[in-house]
Amino acid sequence: MSSDVMGGVAIRAVELLRSQRRKGKRRAGLICAALGILTIGLLAVDILLGSFTVTIPDFFAMLFGKTIPGASFIVMENKFPRALLALLVGAAFGVSGSIFQTLLRNPLASPDIIGISSGASASAVAAIVFFAAGGVTVSLIAIVGAVLIALLVVLLAGKNSGGRLILIGLGVAAMMNAFVTFVMQRAEVNRAQDAMVWLMGSLNSANWERVGALALGFAVLLPFVLLLASRLSALQLGEDAASGLGIRVGRTRIWLIVVGVTLAALATAAAGPVAFVAFLSGPIARRLLGGRVSLLASALVGASIVLAADYIAAYLIPGGIALPVGVVTGAMGAPFLLWLLISSNRQGNGA
Numbered sequence: 001m002s003s004d005v006m007g008g009v010a011i012r013a014v015e016l017l018r019s020q021r022r023k024g025k026r027r028a029g030l031i032c033a034a035l036g037i038l039t040i041g042l043l044a045v046d047i048l049l050g051s052f053t054v055t056i057p058d059f060f061a062m063l064f065g066k067t068i069p070g071a072s073f074i075v076m077e078n079k080f081p082r083a084l085l086a087l088l089v090g091a092a093f094g095v096s097g098s099i100f101q102t103l104l105r106n107p108l109a110s111p112d113i114i115g116i117s118s119g120a121s122a123s124a125v126a127a128i129v130f131f132a133a134g135g136v137t138v139s140l141i142a143i144v145g146a147v148l149i150a151l152l153v154v155l156l157a158g159k160n161s162g163g164r165l166i167l168i169g170l171g172v173a174a175m176m177n178a179f180v181t182f183v184m185q186r187a188e189v190n191r192a193q194d195a196m197v198w199l200m201g202s203l204n205s206a207n208w209e210r211v212g213a214l215a216l217g218f219a220v221l222l223p224f225v226l227l228l229a230s231r232l233s234a235l236q237l238g239e240d241a242a243s244g245l246g247i248r249v250g251r252t253r254i255w256l257i258v259v260g261v262t263l264a265a266l267a268t269a270a271a272g273p274v275a276f277v278a279f280l281s282g283p284i285a286r287r288l289l290g291g292r293v294s295l296l297a298s299a300l301v302g303a304s305i306v307l308a309a310d311y312i313a314a315y316l317i318p319g320g321i322a323l324p325v326g327v328v329t330g331a332m333g334a335p336f337l338l339w340l341l342i343s344s345n346r347q348g349n350g351a
Helices: 003-048 056-063 071-103 116-131 136-157 162-185 189-200 208-235 239-244 249-271 277-288 295-316 325-348
Strands: none
Touching: 003 056, 003 071, 003 295, 056 071, 071 208, 071 249, 071 277, 071 295, 116 136, 116 162, 116 189, 116 249, 136 162, 136 208, 136 249, 162 189, 208 249, 208 295, 277 295, 277 325, 295 325
């Protein structure tokens, strides 16, 4: 084969690759846009509908300062901050879960599986039961507990061992859950009830203070998320390939872990350990994008899950019973976890 023919084949191959990348980017952009519209729609549903409905003109009038007797307090001090907190919590869990799952190349590597959420839960429950803590104090203690447990898991797992980190995280999570059970057994009834509501993951305590704190944390971490997003996609190809692309793998892994742990800790501190949101968001986003990693898509999927689950928990349960949002997300995530374990087992057996 002549050099001209070989050169033509190489050029066509490069052009085909570029064309596929452009198509992939267009598809990702369209899907992210659709997810954004879905998220905004669910946000509007949470604010405008439910046990107390409000029209869109009235909402914007209240948003710009008009006082409507009765409606202003219910919407602006209850429904609106609750919906915004659901959006931020879901987005934070979605990004955190996608970071860990991609970094460790394992769909089980989410904060609620590897012990980070359990560490926050154990420390928060101890603060509630032993010190009668509440509000911001519980949130700060939950953040500290999540960070300490994450450091413990990473130190015990050592370097470059995703499977070992998951196994150690599962063991640490089991220990933290046992500690929570021990503390709850010895708690007074009132404090045990407060701790149980927090453990289920609830948005009932949503207020502008919590929304502001989580939004501030998100704003601080957003530049790091944007900077690390492209490097995370490269790490999906493997550490050798990422190194070949000029990425400092060790330093990037550390920063990704720090950002992922912090996001999970902030979300858990704001609403409790809302089950399975971090676990579900990344795989759903990747399935929609044809296997591509997108932190934006994961954030939008997580936000949509929490918004939809909160509306279902608050208004659509038969009997008029309002449930914590974590009950609904747990019911959604448990079958997905079982399916994932069964399918992984079949693939491992060559089925």
